[in-house]
Amino acid sequence: MGLLSEGRKLLNWAESNMPVLSSIRERFQTEKPLSGIRVGVALHLEKKTGILLETLVAGGAEVSAASCNPLTTDDRIAAALADDINVFAWTGQNEGEYYECLELVINSEPQITIDDGCDLIHLLHTKFLDQLNGVIGGCEETTTGIVRLNAMKKDDALKFPVMAVNNAHSKYLFDNRYGTGQSVIEGILNATNMLIAGKTAVVVGYGWCGRGIANRLKGLGAKVIVVESGNSNPGASSGYHRALEATYDGCWVMSMDDAAPQGDFFITATGNKHVIGKSHLNRMKN
Secondary structure (H helix, E strand, O other): OHHHHHHHHHHHHHHHOOHHHHHHHHHHHHHOOOOOOEEEEEEOOOHHHHHHHHHHHHOOOEEEEEEOOHHHOOHHHHHHHOOOOEEEOOOOOOHHHHHHHHHHHHOOOOOEEEEOOOHHHHHHHHOOHHHHHHOOEEEEOOHHHHHHHHHHHHOOOOOOOEEEHHHOHHHHHHHHHHHHHHHHHHHHHHHHOOOOOOOEEEEEOOOHHHHHHHHHHHHOOOEEEEEOOOOOOOOOOOHHHHHHHHHHOOOEEOOHHHHOOOOOEEEEOOOOOOOOOHHHHHHOOO
């Protein structure tokens, strides 16, 4: 009961700061546009996500939700949502429990998926192929997920339409730059109690997330080193252009080999893996 009560207070506070979604929720309660639709969700289960899920329920949807990252699950929010939503998530899940919870969401036979990182969609296309015909479509909200989806599309492996939420202007211009820029630093401070001023921060990738992170680190007094790739990146700005932009924004730009021994802490914002390797770790200060 303690978790539920605390979770409800957090949801009420979040709702009071989300006027657009609140207005949509009021309309959904009358129109019920999602009546009878099963929605499967894999998102960060925290208070803002909770308001989104409650809005879907207000619209008539049957929602089953798991976390896209066990480290970000707020047990208070999970408890508060559990009366109206099938919640399969708790803080500190191990890898096996994480995928078991995703599979429980898929067992609800969702007609629409909402994904953060593409794990839910990937499981549907690999382990639950028999359910693909029942899926109307989905949406993906992260750069990492879009990278995976583009690879699936290129291989002709993507079997239902997916809305690239991450590519919306209101996502990458605001959430990626300002939201991620702030929340990444908040996470570092909560985990380390570190004083940012005077430290050397290495930001790998200067896309919208990297820009936001670097700008806020500079505002807190850090020296910021940016590492970018040397690729041409067809259809978007090249790594060379982003590196030049970082220079003009007042950051130091260098390779990961050169940055490794200088950084006090490192943040990857590329959507890719292996950007920091064992050879780089061996060159770091501690």
